[in-house]
Amino acid sequence: MKKSVLFLSAAAMLLAASCQSFKKGDGGLEYNLVDDVAKEKAVAGDFLSVDLTIRSDKNDSLLNSTYDLGLPQIVNIAPDSIPGAYKGDYNSMFKFLGEGDSAVFKLNMDTMAAKTGQPKPEFADKFVTFTVKVRKHFKKGQLTDSALYAEIDGYFKGELEGLKKAEEGKISKYVADKKLEPKKTASGLQYVVTEEGKGAKPVLGDTVVVNYTGMLTNGTVFDSSIKENAIKAKLPMDPMRTFEPLKFSIGNQPVIQGWTEGLLLFGKGTKATLIIPSSLAYGDRPAGQKIPPYAPLIFDVELVDVIKGQGVAPAPAMPGMGAPTVTEPTN
Known part of the structure; x- marks a missing residue:
């Protein structure tokens, strides 16, 4: 099983284990301490590194999950004196842990x-449910702020380094699981052509029209230009969005480097899968709530049209944006 699926299964089991034994706390807060092992609980000024999921009681919908990004959330335990604080609020939860x-x-x-004067969010009826697992407790104690922040920063850099080291394995596993024989360019981009187009290939300065579905190597879809794919993946639906192929000028409008390099390889009408390492995507930065740092990205693309440029000079090329060198399929 994939790591993210294992994590989410663990969160589901944690939630299931709690269902019959909630206790009532201040402010209508309900809680169940499934694993109550820590001798020291968090107090104001401390920080917790936590894995969590957030669900609404309306349609039992998943609102957010740290498991999607593969990184914990760092929670600051605030004092009760902060404006808007009340017994049983979000901050109160973490003082149990x-x-x-x-x-x-x-x-x-x-x-x-009632306590804040803010309306209830539309996504919830009475409750929002948080499933929380504490990885690490950073205690303020007598530490200066700078010393505490340095400790947290070092911890988080270690988490990022773990994601970086795992990237190559994620790509290899994806290729093996899908039984693919991709071609690979010198930059590390891999691709598989599933349907060869017969039209002209674009060059820098041309406008391309592309249908796409983007996903992580674990199969999590984060975007699609195709409505049916977006619905199937249960992506949030923006009523203002029009689902249609993406149209942009290569070299004049910013897209990730892996897209530019990959699309230059294909003729009009080509359908292909791009396997893009993070160095050609978002690198050490997360993108939205679905794409973690050091995430290799998978794009199923169709080059619907190529519109030749109007003689406008393309923007300065990003490193490695020139004509790619292709090697034979990798095993």
């Missing part, structure tokens, strides 16, 4: 609305 603990909390939206 220390390193190694896990719990499920049901945050009462009626109380939140």
Whole structure:
């Protein structure tokens, strides 16, 4: 099983284990300490590194998950004196927890609305449910702020380094699982042509029209120009969005480098899968809530049309944007 699926299964089991034994706390907060092992719980000024999922009681919809990004969330335990704080609020949940603990909390939206004067969010009825697992507890104690922040920064850099080291394995596993024989360019881009187009190839300065579906190597779809694919992947639906092929000028409009390099290889009508390493995508930066740092990206693309340029000079090329060198299929 894929790592993210294992993590989400663990979160689901944690939620299931809690269902019969919620306790009632202040402000309508309901909670169950599934693993209550930490001798020291978080206090104001501390930080927790946590894995969590957030679900709405309306249609049991998943609102957010740290497992999607493969990185924990760092939570600052704020003092009760901050404006807008009340007993049973979001901050209160984490004071039940220390390193190694896990719990499920049901945050009462009626109380939140009454205490803060803010309307209840449209995505929830009475509760928003948080499933939390604490990885590490950073204790303020007598530490200066700079010393505490340096400790957290070092920890987070270690987490990022783990993602970086895992990238090559993710690509290899994806290729093996799909039984692919991709071609590979000198930059590290890999691609498989599933249908050869008979039209002209674009060059820098041309406008291309592209249908696409983007996903992670674990199969998580993060975007698509095709409505049916977006619905199947349960992507959030923006009522203002028009699903249609993406149209842009190669070299004049910014897209990730892997797209530019890949599309220059294909003739009009080509359908292909691009396997793009993070060095040709977003690198060490996350993108939105779905794409973690050091994430290789998979794009199923169709080059619908190539519109020849009007003699406008393309923007300065990014490193490696020139004509790619192709090697034979890798095993």
